[in-house]
Amino acid sequence: MFSVIILLFFFKPNISLPAQEINLTPLLNNINQIQEKSHSLSPDLKIVRALKSQKSAETFTRITDFFPQAYFSVKKNRDFFEERNIQLRELGLSPLNSTWAIDYNWTLFNYGLLQSARKSFNEKNKAELELQSKEKQYPISFNSNLLNLLLSKYKKAAIENSLKKAETGKKEASLGFELGQKTKLDVLRSEANMVSLDSKKMSFIDEEQNSTSRFLEFSGLDSQDINFLNNLDESIILSLINAIAIPAIQLTEPKYESSPLLETLDYEEKINSLSLAGLTATQMPELKLQGSFNNSGETYNQTFHNPYRTHSVALILTIPLFGGGNFVSSQFEDFYARKQVEYTMKQKRQETQNQLKNSLIKINALEKMVSSLNLNVSQYEELYRLTLKSYQLGKSSLLELLEVQDNLLDSKISLAQNKIQYYSLSQNYLWQAGIK
Secondary structure (H helix, E strand, C coil): CHHHHHHHHHCCCCCCCCCCCCCCHHHHHHHHHHHHHHHHHCHHHHHHHHHHHHHHHHHHHHHHCCCCEEEEEEEECCCCCCCCCHHHHHCCCCCCCEEEEEEEEEEEEEHHHHHHHHHHHHHHHHHHHHHHHHHHHHHHHHHHHHHHHHHHHHHHHHHHHHHHHHHHHHHHHHHHHHCCCCCHHHHHHHHHHHHHHHHHHHHHHHHHHHHHHHHHHHHCCCHHHHHHHCCCCHHHHHHHHHHHCCCCCCCCCCCHHHCHHHHHHHHHHHHHHHHHHHHCHHHCCEEEEEEEEEEEECCHHHHHHCCEEEEEEEEEEECCCCCCCHHHHHHHHHHHHHHHHHHHHHHHHHHHHHHHHHHHHHHHHHHHHHHHHHHHHHHHHHHHHHHHHHHHCCCCCHHHHHHHHHHHHHHHHHHHHHHHHHHHHHHHHHHHCCCC
16 A cells, blocks of 8 residues: 555646636737848848849849940050151141040940840849749748747657656656566666657757757847747647648639739740840841040140040941841741740749649648548547556556557647648648639
8 A cells, every 4th residue: 555655656647637728919929020020131031122123223224225325535645656757747647645535325226235125124023023922922931930940849848748757657667666566677668768758859959959040040030039939838839839820711723814923934934035135136237326526636735725626426227238147047046945935934834833733732631631630639638548547547557658648749749740731831822823
């Protein structure tokens, strides 16, 4: 009787208590705050914003190619045959030593520049679309990265709870062995269970550190910004995961006409086609206005006060006539290059459509898996409850109880992992498929 009292003192079975409602409001408010802060700090968003600004500036640069352009130049000559050229100099026929000039050029039509301008406008539109897509996708990406971080914390918290139970079991086995109620094999099994759990804990700690690093790199936040997520209880972390990973609803077939992925491919095709302008640009006529205003003299002072002045202006039309047959070859080059772009983009569109269809199939499968895992967790919870009672009555061994605890832990982790995957895939599918 005394030995039984000692055993109960060292090993107190878990008693089911009424579940208390967990207040997640403070944690969710903190998460909303760091998400808003991350929106301005995220490297991904900074990159696409900078790209959009750069493409906007580039479009204006391409427009200015058709504006009049002027250049100022200053020249100072050294005549090494000054004595020989003195008579020509007196007649004003030899080159003057000092010259300043203004040269101007106004391109009225150039096929290559025109296509470059069109290409820049399409690149700007594509950058704007990518920025809009990133902005819409960012809350989903933020939550997905945060959920992966919470999952790693949940694994660590769960394994720590299992270690506490295993430590109690180890003490019970050791004490029972001393009292002759347990065998050496029971002690060795409890010790082996502790070693196994310790090994899992180390891997989960490493996983948590990696998840934290990836989250901070993605969000642009500092480690102190997420200190409120440290040392949370297992049940709180699981409730937080369930509160964030709300499953998507109304998953329908993709709307290809409004899919941002396919819109981006449309712009990519236009940009690639316009990039081919350089293949035939040299075969196209060019029209431009050119002029030059020159002031020359023996010294710089003369170039301003008593210059030899010239001013010329010309309207130049350049029409390619013959280039050794490259007119025909460049046309073939352009034709087959455009065919290559057409075939490539058609393939990419088909791949994107198949990707969206496969995502929908995978999401539906994950939905069924999550439902199945929910049932599995419930079954293991009931099995654990029954095994615990059986153990208290002496009808089940400690090893059986620990085995059920491990299975329950694995099923909970698997459920959390699949919930997070289901959330990420379904939310990304909504905007990729043009549904949301």
